[in-house]
Amino acid sequence: MTVLDQPASDPHDRAVRWRQLVDLVARAGGQADNPLVEQALELIRADRPQVDDALRSAAARAVAALPLPYELVALFAIDKLAVSAPMLAAARLEPQEWQALLGVVDDETRQFIATLHPDIPAPAPVEPAATPEPFVEAGIDRGQAIPSISDVVARIERLRRGRVLPAPAYSPDNRQIPAPTGAPVLFRWECGPSGEIAWVESAPRGPLVGRSIARAEDGEGVDDEVVRAFAMRAPFRDAQLSLPGEGSLAGAWKISGVPAFEPADGRFAGYRGIALREANGGYDPALSGQHPLLSDPNSLRELVHEIKTPLNAIIGFAEIIDSQLLGPADRQYRTRAAEIVAQAKLLLSAIDDLDFAAKLQADRNRPGSGTDLAVLLEQIAVAMRQGASANAPHLELSIETRKRRCAIEPALAERLVTRFCDAIFAAAADGEQLVIHVDNRSGRCLLWVRPPPQLGAGDGDLGGSFGLRLVRGLARIAGGDLTITKARITLALPEL
Structure with missing residues (x-):
């Protein structure tokens, strides 16, 4: 009996x-026109x-290193990029086979192939109906290749620039002074790698160039x-930058940045980022109820898609x-690759998660019945107890x-709420009792818990917890927020 039977x-x-069929076809080499191979495909x-x-x-992954027939590669190419990468x-x-693939795969896979083989010309696209396309600037051909990280940062900047209005600055003693x-x-x-700002765009260079982060x-x-992030070569977001004097840049800013590394040898090359004028002492998304990027959810979803493309490529490589x-490959390289x-x-x-939230934000104006947090927490607690080991932290509700x-x-x-519970659960010690309280105050539903000792968080600090x-x-x-003190971690959500 054959595998086909x-x-x-x-x-x-x-x-x-x-x-088994994938493995057999992969090892068939140039016999893709064999009737049995065609039947297997x-x-x-x-x-x-x-x-x-x-x-x-x-x-x-198992057959990738073999000399694969085009027909099998094409079959995988129309799958998800996470599968086919x-x-x-x-x-x-x-080259003609790569070009044929470019004509049948989705946009994410097409950009991935274009990154691997930039010399392969893309097939002429079918002209779609004219639709507005956010983030497009004159002179940029979106069909050429995958966007670089600097392109993504620039697009975030342009989106914010279109949403943020001029705001008052603050003096060092916190007196409000009008912005020029x-x-x-x-x-x-x-x-650069030493931390001194060497390049500035959209602002006077004098007060900034040479200033160290x-x-x-x-x-x-x-x-x-920022200083801690720089020492660890970690990204930072919405940190404080205070510029002295009375010039156009004087006052408080929110500064964000990501580390950069040399593509050839991986050496640390410095940071790049943006700074946003701090409005009224600080932008508070929890009070405004809407993150500025989400004022145009469709644009954000496009941006998310373009970030996922290079990320999937990194995972694949x-x-x-x-x-x-x-x-x-050396064991050390394999260990780093797994990390x-x-x-x-x-x-x-x-x-x-961000893409998911953007989808919901697009339908935000539709009326809804909200969610009963007590019922939801009961369901989550039951699921966590069922999947927990005997010595796992014990979860209770109040x-x-x-x-x-x-x-x-x-x-x-x-x-x-599941993410919230998972993050707390992961930081708790074996056998520790966790009590999640459900309360409300000032028009907000509150979920709070006492911080597990292993979290090691202080006032206002998330303790390095990515979750x-x-x-x-x-x-x-x-439209809510998460705050943390030495006494409690609180998830605040708008009350219906």
Whole structure:
């Protein structure tokens, strides 16, 4: 009995047969026109929707290093990029075959292939109906290649520039002083590996060039958050920058930046980022109820898509190194590659949350019934108890109010509260008792818990917890906030 004749009466048998067929076709080499191979390809194509993403991805990684027939590569190319990336990165096709693939794959995969093979001309696109396209500037051809990180930062800047109005500045003693007429409200900046700002756009260079983000100065410059981030080569967001004097840049700013590394050898090359004029002592998304990027959710979703494309490429390349698909790799490199995959997938999860929130933001004006947080928490607690080990932290609920319905639709509320519980649960010690309280105050539903000792957080600090930072970002998108003190971690959501 051949693999083609094997019964596939249940999902498990079908998945096993599918994996075996992929392996056999991959090893068929140039025999793709063989009737049996053609039959196998047809069965792979037909059964693919019923095979889990993880198994399809594993199959792609397992055969990526082989000299694959074009027909198999093409079949995987029309799958999700997370599945096909290892195979596409290792495939050795003729230029005309790559060009044929560009004509049938989705935009994300097309950009991935264009990054791998920039010399392959893209097929002439079919002219679609004219539609407005955000973020497009004259002279930029969106079909050429994947956007760089600097392009993404520039697009964020342009979006913010279109949303933010000039705001009053503050003197060092916190007296409000009027910003000079025509004063900039946003500028881009870059610094070298020593931390001194060397390049500025959209603002006078004099007060900024030479100023260091690597050290804090009394009464001016960046705050300690930036200094700590610089020492760890970590990104920072909405930190404080105070510029002295009475010029057009004087006053308080919110500064954000990401580290840059040399592509050739990975050496630290400095930081690049943006600074935003701080309005009325500080922008508070929890009070405004809407993050400025989400005032145009469709544009944000486009931006999210363009961030996911290079991130998926990073995951694909790192998996190739870790799996040694293109040849032996040193153990240390494989370990680092596995770490990159884990961290990139964590970031990808955060980006998916942002995309999810943008979808909901697009429908924000539709009336809804909100979510009963007590009922939702009961469901989450039951699920966490069922999946927990015997020595896992113990989760309990304390419902202290009848006003527990928040003005957030169930899909977003479930994701937000689940993330909140997961982050607290992950920081707790074995056997520790966690009590999540449900309360309300000043028109807000509150979920709060005493910080686990291992979190190590102080007043206003998220303790380096990526999970809690993710919860705070989602909460602010939803019109709420996450705050932390030594006494409690509080998730505040708008009350219905």
